[in-house]
Amino acid sequence: MELRPIEPADVDAVQALIESDPGYTERITGYPPGPADAQSLLMMRPEMLAEEAKVVLGGFEGDELVALVDLLRGYPDPSYAFIGLLQVRGDRQGCGIGRTAYRLVERFVENTWPEVRRLRLAVVDTNAKQAAPFWFRQGFEPTGEAKPYQYDQLTSTARLYEKPLCWSHPHLAVGESGIAGQGLFATAPIAAGEVVAVLAGRKVSTAELNELLQHPPVDTITLEDDLHLVLPGDPRPVIAYGNHSCDPNTWWTDAVTLTARRDIVAGEEVTSDYGTSTGVEDWQMRCSCGSDLCRGVITGSDWQRPELQDRYGDHWIPALRARQSG
Known part of the structure; x- marks a missing residue:
């Protein structure tokens, strides 16, 4: 697998990947994927972060997009990178794609953002059954911090996980x-x-x-x-x-x-x-x-x-x- 930044020409492939796994979107929004989800993913970031602090990476096997990663540099502080999303194409789940993509993310961060010493992410309770075991296997541990989470009518709790980097x-x-x-x-x-x-x-x-x-x-x-x-x-x-x-x-x-x-x-x-x-x-x-x-x-x-x-x-x-x- 090759991990590289998503380019404008990849937007349709990003949208197709999101739509291939509707259960994920439903668990974190309460709705099935929408037609503009790819554009939203590429644009959304915390207000305090500069545009260049966000990078969306694609995991490609040849020309085929099989994984998607949303990364924020320096969030919540310069020693961190935040994983906003790691999603695998629906028909490729359970094949080790997510694990491989995550390992490449670690290498990307270590080689590209040397000031980053820890990775952080949030798991929403409505998605925890699917997501938490995966992140535990990658070495993440809960910080004990929890924040209210709401997307329209969906109300839940987001729990923070962290992992130090070598x-x-x-x-x-x-x-x-x-x-x-x-x-x-x-x-x-x-x-x-x-x-x-x-x-x-x-x-x-x-x-x-x-x-x-x-x-x-x-x-x-x-x-x-x-x-x-x-x-x-x-x-x-x-x-x-x-x-x-x-x-x-x-x-x-x-x-x-x-x-x-x-x-x-x-x-x-x-x-x-x-x-x-x-x-x-x-x-x-x-x-x-x-x-x-x-x-x-x-x-x-x-x-x-x-x-x-x-x-x-x-x-x-x-x-x-x-x-x-x-």
Whole structure:
């Protein structure tokens, strides 16, 4: 699927897609689709937003429009993008089109609007049975905020959902690694203490994670004893290409934030110690980092090693730090 901005020549295709799924329009307006719905979608935006802050994207398979996305940049503030609509053509629903379109939306936002750190959307109660499970699967969680919703005679409640996005330092790029496969490299100096990445993704249990690990690659960190964060997999975020090193140049400053452990020079591979973020007891991997401190095998029990506790101090993910303190 290709995701690209809708152009004037696409208006008829947009209208046809809206009409192909009348149930959605009826659930949020109380009426079937109208003949001008495509034009309304392309024009409507909050009054405080500039025209260029709104973009309507189409998911195309060849020349065929199969998905439609309405995005608002900087709403409700510059660190957010708001998803006003993600709709799949009626006869293509249940085929993974929505999931693919959403993943492309994430990549579009990350590549086009670097200041955006979170996605937000609203689910209307009259559409919640259909919409809420989908957004949960994409990693969105309710904020607890709810607002009255009314469209003519239809009265309901709109509930807000949010999802943080992975963020990577702009001076990072993927390249061939001497450690393993592809790795992450600094394209310019990064000073000690600078934030290198903020991770985000889907939260899963240990049982769910073990199932996912049967189909690598899976990029994950432990949040709690039975809760893990799995980064997006298709496409993978830039930070997911970071390799392990037993003498890394980044470390953790909270549950999802990696910062530079020391000054990182241009061209240097950017690494972390997987043992400081993995708490799955039966997990292990062989290491070929080449460091003088190389442990040979990295495990989900490395948090217990006294020499690593001394080396990294408080710079473990909080779940492992809690185990060490307990």
